[in-house]
Amino acid sequence: MDILTKARKRLSRFLRVFFKKKRSRIGIYGPPNAGKTTLANRIVRDWTGDALGPVSEIPHETRRARRREGVTISNGNGDSIVIDIVDTPGVTTKIDYHEFTEYGIEKEEAVKRAREATEGVAEAMHWLREDIDGVIYMLDATLDPFQQVNIMMVGIIESRDLPVIIVANKIDLPDASPGRIKSAFPQHPVIPISGLEGTNVDDLYEKMIEFFG
């Protein structure tokens, strides 16, 4: 770590103590089924031994934002941050109940889920506007990152001057191409991980301490 980074960290720690800055609230955002809840569960389990919410292959399983406060993340050098982690519903521009009936869910339940998922997107955007200090933007590395919703969301996050780490998830799958995500968002740090298997999450923790601290 260079001297400048060390100095910046010391200064930010000093300012935090001096001004009693509250802990950072980090939102995990991204399209449905990118692995947001899997990562949120891993972070909370790694650092508190707990879990945050259920995971499913059905999109929009998380339809309300879930929050865990006071999670301390540290590294071997004695650096640490205390964050509130917010797992948000997947942000998308279209929700149709057929997405759920394809998984064998009855129409009535599917319509209800679609309505809740829509409310969930509104809630996720509300959090982003009002109460988030930094963003982990999750992408499924097996899919094309150049989708309109991703470009739009990263643009919205940038326009709010929020620090963002882009996570290229699912690198355990053979089709994963984290390089494609790096080339899509060269202006932001991109960390390839497997949230499911835990591959590379230590790199993500290190980056979070550096970036959100």
Add this chain to the structure above:
Amino acid sequence: MPHKCTTCGREFEDGSQDVLRGCPSCGGKRFLYVRAEERHRDVLEETPLETLVEEAPDEDVHEIPVEVDEVPEHPLHESIETIRIRGPGSYEINIERLAQSDEMVIGLGKAGQYGVDILSMGKKRGRRRRRTRRDL
């Protein structure tokens, strides 16, 4: 393959769900039932599908009823609504508007019909806004 999309000519196997949902290639909602001996008639006799549809008895033409406007008049990012409800359990979400405020303008079914959530417009400003105001 007893059904053909009358817009693009794509063929569908017997019992295909696409005939109920709409053509995955062109979004067409009208399908013509074609008997095996007439399957290639449109190509071999150079007869347009439209003519075959006109000649066919009514029971051979299957049309999916359109409940709501399938294509909004304007792209959603240019429109005033925050969320458009296209039908039960079917929504279009304008995330750019949601990123600006909680104020809800709901588009209903056909273009030009809106619901306005006045309560959402009366909510007090959020933390970030208050902080900015105090700073001033």
